[in-house]
Each structure stands twice: as C-alpha cells, then as structure tokens.
Amino acid sequence: MFSSSQFDASNAFSGGGFMPSQPPQSADYPSSTARSRDSQGLVPVTVKMISEASHSGDDKSNFMINGLEITNVTLVGLVYNKEERASDVNFTLDDGTGRVVCKRWASEVFDTREMEAIQPVTNFDEVTCHYIECIYFHLQNSKSQVQGFPSSQPQMVDSSLNTSARTGLSGYQTAPTNLSSQFGVDGLKDCDQMILDYLQQPSSSERERGVHVNELSEQLKIPQKKIMDSIASLENEGLIYSTIDEFHYKFARG
C-alpha cells in the first residue's frame, strides 16, 4: 500500500512491472472532481472492453459498458513509456488485450482512493484474478435471459485465491463466489431454443469444433438466414460461441 508521502514513482515504475492502475476517465479532469464516483464502485475491465465502451449522457462525457455507466475502473498490465512531469505522470498500460494511455495527476491533496491508485503486483495470482473478475462483471451485467448458468462455473476461483488477491488491493468489489443467476427462458424464440437444444445434445457438445450452421439448418429444417439471425442473437447473449470459424458454434457451458 502506498501513501502519498511514500509513493516513489521512479521505483514503482522501473523495470516495467505489472501494475493495477486506475486511469482517470478524461485526461482533462483533475483528481478532485466533484463528480460522484461511487455509483458502480471499482469495475474490473480489460482495455478491449474499454475500447468497445459506448458514450452516454447529453455531453457524451460518460462511458457505458454492458449498459452500465462506468466511472472508476481497474486494470492490470505492464507499464511502458513513463513520462514524468511536474503536474502529472503519463504512462502506457498494456494488459494483453490492448494498450491505453494513463495519466496520474500529481497533487498535494490526495484522498485515499488516489493514494492507492497505482500499485505494483507482488502476488501474480492477482493477474489471473483480475481477468476472471472482468469475466464476472461482464456476466453479471450483460443483458441476457440466461438459461441456467451452471453453478459449478465460478468455483474455479478457490477461496485461497480470493484471499491472496485482495491483500494488496483496497476498495475492490467483492470477488464472486457463486454465479447462480437463474433467468426464465420465456423470452427466447422457438428457433433460438431449438438451436440451443441441438447444441446441448452430447453428439454436438462432444465435438471439439462444435456444429456447422449448415448442419443446424438441415437438421432443424430452418432456413439458413433464420439460423444466422438466431446465432447472432445467441452469441451476443453469451449463450453460444464460435470455434474455428464463424460457421461453427458450441453451447456455452461451465
């Protein structure tokens, strides 16, 4: 944990180590903005997720991910190209999904969140944990009517991992222990449901490459155009995923 008096930027950044970073939403905003930061807490994201975030609000000043307004995010990655100036420190963060430029304002007045904004990673299970939490956030907030997520899915993150990952971080939202979001399937169209049923059959799910859309069309006696429309919708909702190409799909399961 670093406090403002102990934070040594040159040591923290030297060697290009892994660092979780909380980038300001806009480079022009000083750290003492009065905007409420507490609406979503700290949201774990990847640079890819940020790059696909949409803008909202009348002045397009807010970011939205999965339909939620996001203010504070947390990223984990490698620090490059540090530039230290009197008023701020600029650096590039590469988290493996992309690179983003970050700016950390130097100020006499820090609140506790700013002091703990950038920390070097010492326990590298934090890296795994961060990306799993990105997946969890996405799952928790994606707009979908999910057909019974298997409760075994989140238990890959065992309790020892959660404990060690939280040691060095504060203000972190609670790590997931159970993802049992059970939604009704009434909203799924018949065609979607037929495709899901077909993909869940052992003969389909055992195939590494999944099922080709042509096979779905032939077996279900549904026109290919309608199949492709359903596929797009199901994939968007995270119920299926493509494998070797955009014509082969598998049912998404834990």
Add this chain to the structure above:
Amino acid sequence: MDTSNPAVFVNGGLMRMYVGRRIRTVIQVIQSDGGGVTGKSTDGHQLVVKGPQPGFPLTTFVEVIGIADTDRSIRAEIWNNFGNTFDTQSYNQLCQLANGEFKHLFI
C-alpha cells in the same frame, strides 16, 4: 487506445490455434540453457521458449509473451517473473474461458 496487437491467453493445448500469432502464457521452468527455456504449461504440456533471455534470473513460474512458432514453442519478446508459487489451475481455467465464450472481452 490500441487493441491491434493483443496477446492471447493460452495454455499448451490452445497454442495450436494461434501459431504465428502473439500469445501469452505462464510456464513452470524445468530447464534453462543455451537452447532456450523448457517449461511445463498450466495444462501439463512441455513447451520450449526461445529468444534472448532476460538479464535477470527466472523464478519458478514465468510469464512469456511472444509469438507462437509451433504448437509447442514460443519466440519470446517479454519475460515476467511470476514468483515461486502460482495457481496454475485457475490460470488454466482462465485460458479456456478467454478462448471460449468470453473471447470477445480479450481479443
């Protein structure tokens, strides 16, 4: 923001899907010599990592970011020491998720 050159999370078994592409993986170092570093992937495959080795000694677990030359060898660009203890099972599951239904969050 630049997402044009991602490094895909892989284990040994997933490398064949990304030969020639930029990947990242964590290995447990078995042997290190002039020919490269031999390590065990989180799903138990033996991988060889070639390329200029870092100037610092490697810990037991190392993250390698580089290009997959074959389905069992990597040409390393970046080496990161991940310490002497690491949860390989969780990392392995992350690789599967990041290449399956949640691929769109990563690449």
